Amino acid sequence: MIDVTLESVSKRFARAGDTAAVDDVDITIAAGEFFTLLGPSGCGKTTTLRMVAGFYFPTSGRIRFGAEDVTRRPPNKRDTGMVFQNYALFPHMSVAQNVAYGLKIRKVGRADARRRVEEALGQVHLAGYGGRRIDQLSGGQQQRVALARALVIRPRTLLLDEPLSNLDAKLREETRTEIRRIQKESGTTAIYVTHDQAEAMAMSDRIAVMESGRVQQIGAPREIYHRPATAFVARFIGRSNVLSLPVTGGTDDSVTVGLPDGGETVVAAPVGHGLRAGETALVSVRPEHIGLTSTTEPGALPGRVTELEFTGMATNLIVDVAGESVQVAAIDVPAGLAVGDQVGLRLTRERMWVVRP
Numbered sequence: 001m002i003d004v005t006l007e008s009v010s011k012r013f014a015r016a017g018d019t020a021a022v023d024d025v026d027i028t029i030a031a032g033e034f035f036t037l038l039g040p041s042g043c044g045k046t047t048t049l050r051m052v053a054g055f056y057f058p059t060s061g062r063i064r065f066g067a068e069d070v071t072r073r074p075p076n077k078r079d080t081g082m083v084f085q086n087y088a089l090f091p092h093m094s095v096a097q098n099v100a101y102g103l104k105i106r107k108v109g110r111a112d113a114r115r116r117v118e119e120a121l122g123q124v125h126l127a128g129y130g131g132r133r134i135d136q137l138s139g140g141q142q143q144r145v146a147l148a149r150a151l152v153i154r155p156r157t158l159l160l161d162e163p164l165s166n167l168d169a170k171l172r173e174e175t176r177t178e179i180r181r182i183q184k185e186s187g188t189t190a191i192y193v194t195h196d197q198a199e200a201m202a203m204s205d206r207i208a209v210m211e212s213g214r215v216q217q218i219g220a221p222r223e224i225y226h227r228p229a230t231a232f233v234a235r236f237i238g239r240s241n242v243l244s245l246p247v248t249g250g251t252d253d254s255v256t257v258g259l260p261d262g263g264e265t266v267v268a269a270p271v272g273h274g275l276r277a278g279e280t281a282l283v284s285v286r287p288e289h290i291g292l293t294s295t296t297e298p299g300a301l302p303g304r305v306t307e308l309e310f311t312g313m314a315t316n317l318i319v320d321v322a323g324e325s326v327q328v329a330a331i332d333v334p335a336g337l338a339v340g341d342q343v344g345l346r347l348t349r350e351r352m353w354v355v356r357p
């Protein structure tokens with residue numbers, strides 16, 4: 001168990017011109033933490049993970065495992081266990097031989113290796129599968145073999161790059177719970193890469209949301225969901241409306257904004273937001289924090305339904321409010337509500353939050 005620190009880490013690829021694949025990233029991951037790098041394709045997650053693993057060296061910045069500087073140390077001298085999207089198992093070897101691979105390289109004795117392989121297979125609930133061939137296993141089982149192979153060397157850090165992408169939806173959900181359990185039981189510091197925000201939220205102690213090589217926000221899942229730092233984070237984590245509203249006043253941790261119907265409301269804002277009257281605030285409000293009501297309810301924003309989609313758990317609507325399209329997710333909608341109808345929107349004021357551009 002060890003903490004991992006990235007200090008001002010950047011990576012530029014020679015042929016990719018001037019833009020940095022990873023741009024001045026600062027992250028401190030606590031010992032035993034399940035930490036996720038989350039962001040859209042191409043934002044620099046894999047490059048960041050590969051620098052922690054030692055497959056790439058940073059162009060600038062430092063990486064530490066505990067107090068040790070590992071920035072320029074080769075991968076085989078770092079004690080990291082890596083799990084890939086495509087499993088990268090050896091198809092012609094048995095399960096046990098695959099898992100034992102890292103021990104063989106480390107010249108662990110036969111008896112000791114056999115015991116540790118059984119122990120690792122037990123950890124991933126595959127005890128007794130050692131003699132099977134890889135192609136006799138399902139995708140989910142193969143992924144657990146890959147996990148056992150990473151864990152068997154008792155790595156100081158466990159690095160996982162989109163390990164569930166090749167599994168179907170149901171198995172993906174089961175396996176994410178499994179990975180989280182195994183990580184907590186082993187106590188290994190884990191860095192997990194995914195573009196799937198629901199997966200990140202379900203598994204992680206903390207998440208770094210990345211965009212274009214930069215970290216936009218680091219925080220616990222609830223913090224990121226309820227207090228997104230930027231408009232990008234608000235829209236990428238779950239869904240969100242980001243309304244541009246005129247500022248009429250404020251305090252250190254709130255702003256007063258005007259609403260499209262001429263009313264005003266006070267919205268919580270990050271301390272030191274610096275917004276002044278006359279400027280425009282970006283206010284995030286999630287679709288599930290907007291209630292449907294009648295147009296005559298005092299304080300309700302009047303609008304017109306332009307889209308309506310029943311998904312089972314909720315009904316998703318787009319409501320036009322003074323030219324702005326507002327997303328609403330409602331558990332209950334009035335019977336017969338249809339596109340073109342006038343509705344009132346009740347914003348849950350205490351769930352509204354000011355974000356940065």
Ligand code: ADP
Binds near residue numbers: 040041044045048
């Ligand atoms: P992600 O894992 O978030 O999808 P990557 O870290 O793979 O993103 O890629 C980040 C950026 O760096 C992309 O623009 C990608 O094209 C570029 N990149 C990644 N690896 C290389 C490489 N070996 N050579 C050149 N460019 C690369």
Ligand code: MG
Binds near residue numbers: 045046047
């Ligand atoms: Mg990637």
